[in-house]
Amino acid sequence: MSNIRHALTIKREDDFAQWYQEVVSAADMAEESGVRGCMVIKPWGYGIWERIQRLMDERIKAAGVQNCYFPIFIPLANFEREAAHVEGFAKEMAVVTHHRLIADGKGGLVPDPEAKLEEPLVVRPTSETIIGDAMSRWIQSWRDLPLMTNQWANVVRWEMRTRMFLRTSEFLWQEGHTAHDSRDGAMEETLRALEMYRSFAEDVLAIPVVAGEKPENERFPGAVATYSIEAMMQDGKALQAGTTHYLGTNFAEAANIRFQDREGTQQLCHTTSWGTSTRLIGGLIMTHGDDDGLRVPPAIAPHQVVILPMLRDKPEDSALLDYCEELRAAIAHEQVLGEPIRVLLDRKPGKAAGKRWDWVRKGAPVIIEVGGRDMAGGKVSMLRRDRLWGEDGKPDFSYPSRDEARASIADLLVDIQASLYGEAKERREANIVRDISSFDELAEFYGENQRYPGWVEVQWSRPTGDELSKVVEKLKSLKLTFRNVPMDRGAPNGKCLFTGDDAVEWIYVARAY
Amino acid sequence: MSNIRHALTIKREDDFAQWYQEVVSAADMAEESGVRGCMVIKPWGYGIWERIQRLMDERIKAAGVQNCYFPIFIPLANFEREAAHVEGFAKEMAVVTHHRLIADGKGGLVPDPEAKLEEPLVVRPTSETIIGDAMSRWIQSWRDLPLMTNQWANVVRWEMRTRMFLRTSEFLWQEGHTAHDSRDGAMEETLRALEMYRSFAEDVLAIPVVAGEKPENERFPGAVATYSIEAMMQDGKALQAGTTHYLGTNFAEAANIRFQDREGTQQLCHTTSWGTSTRLIGGLIMTHGDDDGLRVPPAIAPHQVVILPMLRDKPEDSALLDYCEELRAAIAHEQVLGEPIRVLLDRKPGKAAGKRWDWVRKGAPVIIEVGGRDMAGGKVSMLRRDRLWGEDGKPDFSYPSRDEARASIADLLVDIQASLYGEAKERREANIVRDISSFDELAEFYGENQRYPGWVEVQWSRPTGDELSKVVEKLKSLKLTFRNVPMDRGAPNGKCLFTGDDAVEWIYVARAY
Structure with a gap:
């Protein structure tokens, strides 16, 4: 297949790390911001994150967990209370020490010495301690338990070596925090969250994972037991893609989270926490990317189908756009995986071939090109991104009629979802x-x-x-x-x-x- | 009507500010976090914010704006570049100066002097400057314009006197940022966003607003023109509930956002920004709250209908729960305002009357109580929250059959939405x-x-x-x-x-x- 000119300059087998960076950039997912360790998440990358949020949030709510929002700043005293926790996090946190800037007299700005905080604040690296404070206020009796809360938030862990989506100083995540009346209740929740993550990774992201318990040395700081889902990337390395923690009564003791049991006795709560982050997107890239860019599983793709009219800047364009718009509207009325199909008619100017490769690199699951000849024959030219190349070394188009394309698209998307999962699972088992x-x-x-x-x-x-x-x-x-x-x-x-x-x-x- | 015992202890006319605090607390919306100026948003308050996010986000996307995510930290240099902007914000920002803590030898923690940042970072009070940097990378030619982006994020403005939802050091918001090839294009977008906010406030939040231009002294720091929607609270004060800014070429000049026009000449972009925040929830409370708590307009209510079975901890409860569950499922199949009706069957233990007043204080638009006698007669007891009290000074229940309740609920919710808006508008006009x-x-x-x-x-x-x-x-x-x-x-x-x-x-x- 040496005659294939791939859509990236770097192949996975030549330099996996460089390939990864090229996909992030070529698929227009994210870029360096110029601010140390922080990235800008661009529309295609953020669109995937929005899909992750929406689908994960449905699962979280279905389990009876309620979303809240807690402060971004955590007082030092909170960290001082839980020794193992501060030990684990103190080395990599952003510390706010001032609340005002003043002119330095040389055209620049400096923190105002008059506005130094009495107690520095930490930008949350995770929220166990601040949510523990809230729980201690909210829980009085066994009737208040279990208390199950979650937040979608940004967190900051100062990182020396960063890599987009995989390790950044600021990242986006959800963090679930729950309190229970017993070890059993808390362990059940810890394992429920683990199973939620496993099925989310496999069913939605099409990433096969192993769910299991981390050994003692890999536990979350302050946890009694930590569980994870682990995915195998195409370079054979493991990616920890989500973790759940049984925290015992450690954080309850530090934050004084107690309840009166049915017999009237004060007891410590057993707490849990669990989180997944934008790191999942890194895992998505390294699981499904190929030498032409990303392949996004249909369940998570911001656009599942992209229609590209081959515009020529001529009067005929108008009829072609009408033909494409009819197809778009028809596909948008179809359903897949319980939702209307997300289809985009890309009207932007530019050569259709150039735009095709943009969408190949982004990994839209299905690309439909429509030129004058297609329209004349009542047909379209359809590509599935997961199996891009034919045996002849050319893009493997099929040419259904427009109505066949509409009628077959839901099944096709389901097949792509299953096929990406199957491919990744087979590769993992072989390795x-x-x-x-x-x-x-x-x-x-x-x-x-x-x-x-x-x-x-x-x-x-x-x-x-x-x-x-x-x-x-x-x-x-x-x-x-x-x-x-x-x-x-x-x-x-x-x-x-x-x-x-x-x-x-x-x-x-x-x-x- | 002196025989009415209201669900709050403070009446609006007695102390509006204290009444506001009581509603926030009694409706279980939010609470002080213990971290200076930061609040914890609780499930009912956050649920309203999630509804705002979802419905506003649809409008933002429908206008062709794409969501991104930008760093929380902004280097000082960004602020130094735009003089008017730093002048406006420098006085109230959280400044990160260190990236590590160490033990102070006395059991506490202090910022590690070895880990002082070369250049302090500011926690974003708004993102014009950092998004301007990205725009300068993303825009080359007129073909890249307009560039329209939005982010949902937390921001921090250090506030000395805070009030929940209205003025907090950290708050949640969306900020739209766009770049255009001309003043006209940018002004059109500035006014489009203003109209989006006006219709959102009026149609979704049922808050009548005046859309208009702020005078020069009230402009956003660095803006050429600032527009706002202003709502009248029940104490006659104005609340600025959303702003849009035409920034001219000021930020483009500072961040070097230029494009090559059709003739090949380099030009500065004209930029805009626009934002709304969790402050909207403060406006919601002060527009629709009454002496019994909050009244949430149906379009924005996390639960539009709450069903309360009058449980007695007896075997009959089971039949009652079945009766209520059938009603819940039937109502959930109905649609209102283009979505399935959001109905909750509140199975929590506790006296029905106590729970009724909880939901009155929270402001669920419709409360349906079901006791043994209701069930025996095939009926329910229904309350609309916006007109709680009958002329006899008692809660104004109606007693439809269960199927009448189901069949009438969509119209009832539409009526409540309109009625809350009408009431607020009438009050504003009178004042x-x-x-x-x-x-x-x-x-x-x-x-x-x-x-x-x-x-x-x-x-x-x-x-x-x-x-x-x-x-x-x-x-x-x-x-x-x-x-x-x-x-x-x-x-x-x-x-x-x-x-x-x-x-x-x-x-x-x-x-x-």
Whole structure:
């Protein structure tokens, strides 16, 4: 297929990291803002985020969780209360110290020394402590439980090395926070959120994931247990795409979240938190992107179908636009996945071929081109983005009649959604290795000769404390990390790869973002 | 009607400011967070904001504006470039100076002196300058224009005296930013946004507003012209509920936003910005609230209908819940204002009467109570929140059959929407005075004897500069401000109240939030 001229300049196999940057830019998703570590999310990228928000929010609300909004600023005292939490976050937070600027006398501005805050404020890196304060006010008795709240917000974690969508100083997310009357209730909610994330990733984003528990060393600061969904990117690395935390009574103790139980006794609440972020978009790119740009799964695409009239700046354009508008209106009346089909008629000036490649790079699931000849024959030229190239090395157009195109589009979108998921799942399964039984074999497997080695699933004895730290250090020397202990994987039957003790569960090892 | 026991402790006429605070709290809209100037928006308040977002966003997108997301942090240099802008904002901004905390050795945390930013960052008070940077990258030629973008975001303006929803240090808003190839194009967009806000306020929020131009002294810092919608609150004060700005080429010059025109010449863009915020919710409360709490217009109510079964903790509850659930499902299948009716069956434990007053205070448009006797008769007990009290001083229930209730609910909601608007409009018209023709009369009118004096519409000569400043000072001594010059008011025929010159237009004078 060497005759194919792809729509990007960099191929995945040549330089995956550079390819990723090119897709972000070529698909017009986001760009550097000039402000350290912060990105500008452009309309196509933000449109995908809006779809994620809308569909995730429906699931969150269906679970009985209510949205609120909490302050962006957190007083230092909140962090000081929960020792493990501040330990985990204190190193990377934006600190507000002044509330006014004044002229410096040299044409510039400086913080006004007269307007120094008595207590500096932190720009929220996450909101457990501030929401804990609210919960302590809102909860009096068992009747107030469970209290289940969520917010959509921006958060800031100062990052030294940033990469758009994957690691930025400011990012957008949702954070769920719930309080319960027992460990069982809180664990149930922690796992419900995990399952919500798993099904969202797989059914909506078409990203296969492993849901499981993080090992002790990867826990959220202050959590008793942390769970994640982990996705395999096309370079074989793992991406943590969402986390849920059972916080025990740690945050309840710090923020004094107590309730009177049915017997009249004061008890500490058990709390949870769970979050997903714009990082999901990074995962989307590295799961579904190809050497021509992004491929957006139909469920999440801002436009599922894009119609491109081949305009020539001539009077005939008007009839062509009418022909296309009729098609657009007809498709917009069709439904797919429970919603009207989102179809765009791209009327912007410019050559249709140039515009085609713009939409290929953006990854619109279906592109319909209509020229004078198509119109004369009552037809259209249709491309599915997920299978762009024919065996002849040319774009694989089909040429249905206009009404056939309308009638077939919903099924086509469903098929593209399933096909993207199937492709990603097949690739992941082909890149999980399960027959490694010693650390030396592991080291050999991840030797320099393998660029995209995938994941290894091993049995382990769940070491803790210092014993775990030593194992983590050994893995680190191979640039490896523990990902998670998959749910429902069944009991292991062998020895721990790291300690030689009897294994108690399975765990994934991988390089990771 | 002295036998009525209202659902609040404070009446509007006794202390409007205290009444407002009580409604915010009694309707469970928001509360103080403990963080200076920042509020927590609770589910009922945030649900109203989500409705505002969804319905406003549809209008924004329908105008061809695309949503993006820009960084929360703005480098000082951006502010230094636009002199009038920094002059207007420099006094009230949160400044980030450090990116790490360290232990202070006494159990507390302090900003790490080693992690001081070379250039402090400002938490955005508004985003003209940072979006201007992006526009300068995105715009090359006339083909890129108009460029129309919007973001939903939090912003921070350090406020000394705060009041929930009306004036908080952090608030939520949308800010539209557009660039055009000419003054005409930019002015057209500025006025389109103004009309969008007018119709949104009136048709969705049921708040009558006056759309008009702000006088020079009230312009947005750096703007050439500023427009607003002004609403009259029940205490006669004005609330600026949305603004749109024609920025001329001021920000384009500062951020170097240029385009090549059709003749190949480099030109500066003309830009606009426009915004509305969570302040709208403050306006909603002060327009529609009564001595029993909030009344939410159906278009914006998170729940338009609330069904309250009169549960008795007895086996009969189950049949009652089934009866109510059937009604809920039937109502949910009905449509109003182009959407399915939002109906809640409130299954929470608690006395029905107590719950009724909770929903009265929150202002659910229709409350349906169902007890055993209602069920036996195939009926329900229905209350419309906007006309709560009968002439006998008791809640004015109607008792339709369950199916009549279902069948009539859409019309009822439409009627409530119209009725709330009509009531507010009538009150506003009754409180605008148009026959004042000298400053002395104005001073007399706003004398201490009048607590809720409303607005005065006067003719003026549109003074500028120092002449205007003197007039503004004189008004200030009466605690008055200019609100706006109404659009399409026609030419005046008299003399300016302030200068004695021939009047050129009409302008509203009022006390304001």
